[in-house]
Amino acid sequence: MPxxxxxxxxxxxxxxVRCRISGFxxxxxxxxxxxAAGRPDERSEVLVTANYKLSFDxxxxxLGGLDVWxxxxxxxxxxxxxxxxxxxxxxxxxxxxxxxxQVGSVVAHKRLILPQLGGPGVSSQKVRQTTGFSVSFGxxxxxxxxxxxxxxxxATPEMRRVHFPLVDRLVLTPMELNPAFKMYxxxxxxxxxxFGLQPQGIIFxxxxxxxxxFLLLGVIAIISGAFLTPALLPFIPFRAFAVKGWIAGIIxxxxxxxxxxxxxxxxxxxxxxxxxxxxxxxxxxxxxxxxSTTFTGMTGVKKELGIGIPLYLFFSAVSVILLIxxxxxQWGVL
Amino acid sequence: xxxxxxxxxxxxxxxxxxxxxxxxxxxxxAVFQIKDKKAVIRDxxxxxxxxxxxxNCAFGALKVDKGVGCAAALINGMITGGEPSCDCxxxxxxGNCC
Ligand code: SF4
Ligand code: SF4
Numbered sequence: 001m002p003x004x005x006x007x008x009x010x011x012x013x014x015x016x017v018r019c020r021i022s023g024f025x026x027x028x029x030x031x032x033x034x035x036a037a038g039r040p041d042e043r044s045e046v047l048v049t050a051n052y053k054l055s056f057d058x059x060x061x062x063l064g065g066l067d068v069w070x071x072x073x074x075x076x077x078x079x080x081x082x083x084x085x086x087x088x089x090x091x092x093x094x095x096x097x098x099x100x101x102q103v104g105s106v107v108a109h110k111r112l113i114l115p116q117l118g119g120p121g122v123s124s125q126k127v128r129q130t131t132g133f134s135v136s137f138g139x140x141x142x143x144x145x146x147x148x149x150x151x152x153x154x155a156t157p158e159m160r161r162v163h164f165p166l167v168d169r170l171v172l173t174p175m176e177l178n179p180a181f182k183m184y185x186x187x188x189x190x191x192x193x194x195f196g197l198q199p200q201g202i203i204f205x206x207x208x209x210x211x212x213x214f215l216l217l218g219v220i221a222i223i224s225g226a227f228l229t230p231a232l233l234p235f236i237p238f239r240a241f242a243v244k245g246w247i248a249g250i251i252x253x254x255x256x257x258x259x260x261x262x263x264x265x266x267x268x269x270x271x272x273x274x275x276x277x278x279x280x281x282x283x284x285x286x287x288x289x290x291x292s293t294t295f296t297g298m299t300g301v302k303k304e305l306g307i308g309i310p311l312y313l314f315f316s317a318v319s320v321i322l323l324i325x326x327x328x329x330q331w332g333v334l
Numbered sequence: 335x336x337x338x339x340x341x342x343x344x345x346x347x348x349x350x351x352x353x354x355x356x357x358x359x360x361x362x363x364a365v366f367q368i369k370d371k372k373a374v375i376r377d378x379x380x381x382x383x384x385x386x387x388x389x390n391c392a393f394g395a396l397k398v399d400k401g402v403g404c405a406a407a408l409i410n411g412m413i414t415g416g417e418p419s420c421d422c423x424x425x426x427x428x429g430n431c432c
Contacts, residue, residue: 084384084386085384085385085402116359116360116362117362119360119361119362119384119386119387119389119390120384120385120386120389120400121389122389122390123389123390124356124390125390125392137359137360140362155359157364160359160361160362160364161362161363161364162362162363164335233335234335239336239337239338239339240338241405287405288405288406290403290404290405291402291403291404291405291406291407292404293335293403294362294382295335295336295337295363295380295382296337296382296403296404297337297341297342297343297381297382297383297384297401297403298383298399298400298401298402298403298408298418299341299342299343299383299399299401300337300338300341300342300403301403301404301405301408302408303338303341304338304405305405305408305409305412309409
């Protein structure tokens with residue numbers, strides 16, 4: 001039986017950081033099966049978790065001073081919450097894993113403690129009927145496990161509540177910024193091409209002079225949608241994420257315009273483009289954060305998309321038309 | 335923090351409820367409470383449609399359109415015409431959820 005430490009090493013700490021900022025997370029797994037923390041015996045509780053190592057680690061680091069079993073399910077390296085939604089952290093896998101790891105012959109009781117966020121995937125009734133094990137849903141946060149076990153496996157209402165504090169929102173922002181900035185080189189290329197393109201060919205100096213403010217506004221739109229919107233989520237008015245993203249965007253863009261004194265010398269068409277396009281981008285990026293929150297439901301997001309996507313398409317088209325008109329004017333065609 | 339008002343697809347059929355309290359136990363947003371030995375919806379706007387309550391109500395007293403409240407996943411689903419998939423799983427994906 002593998003025995004696990006309840007300490008996180010320095011190397012593991014850095015691995016956790018890498019999980020938060022890159023695709024490293026997709027291969028960060030533990031082998032499914034039964035593990036021991038402390039010196040558990042046949043009367044010790046069995047805690048069930050996912051085989052995403054970040055989930056496993058956040059559980060085991062809270063187990064100092066406890067003697068418990070940890071049953072790791074094969075969730076394909078996905079955390080409990082998302083795996084439960086997909087059903088891989090589910091009744092069937094739990095039932096199979098209980099058999100494969102011979103939990104029934106390791107412990108003399110019939111109790112399992114599941115993380116509460118495993119609820120969407122696991123039917124306690126089905127597990128009991130098939131295996132005889134009764135499932136208790138433990139606290140949402142691993143940090144409450146001690147208290148939960150001490151209280152005789154009773155969770156207070158507070159332990160059952162999901163919160164979404166600033167720190168939790170902030171650790172998620174790198175994975176919002178990351179995909180947005182992946183698109184940025186394309187945006188930058190198009191911007192430079194657009195401004196550089198003259199009847200004589202591509203003029204490098206024009207590309208830079210005309211394009212720079214827009215490269216800056218592009219960065220601002222991304223930061224506003226992928227960082228400011230999540231960070232300031234509860235403080236930005238309205239509940240729709242697309243609206244929050246747009247508000248963050250329009251404020252950031254206006255501020256940037258004021259501070260760089262761009263207002264004064266930008267062509268009216270380009271000014272209109274900037275105020276339409278960049279807040280729109282911020283809104284769209286902000287909307288993506290619905291995937292990382294703990295309180296947005298599918299029906300709500302569908303509604304946002306239903307209203308949002310036609311608007312995004314329409315105003316993107318308007319933006320492009322503004323640019324074309326500007327360009328034709330610059331070339332003296334209009 | 336609450337999401338959009340009056341939109342959640344959660345339904346409770348009181349005539350089927352036996353008041354076992356399991357929904358209160360599994361719901362991460364304290365949507366239910368037990369009153370007079372029956373579950374009642376305390377605050378429906380808090381529901382995130384995760385489906386934990388439906389999965390664990392043995393009496394069929396609950397119904398919800400379970401799904402991921404994730405724009406990227408839903409857009410993915412629209413483009414491919416398939417199920418919403420957040421693409422969190424799988425090697426090298428760029429999915430930004432979870
Ligand atoms: S789980 Fe079902 S039967 Fe039990 S209290 Fe909730 S609604 Fe009623
Ligand atoms: S679907 Fe999830 S959030 Fe909504 S009431 Fe059921 S358990 Fe609670």
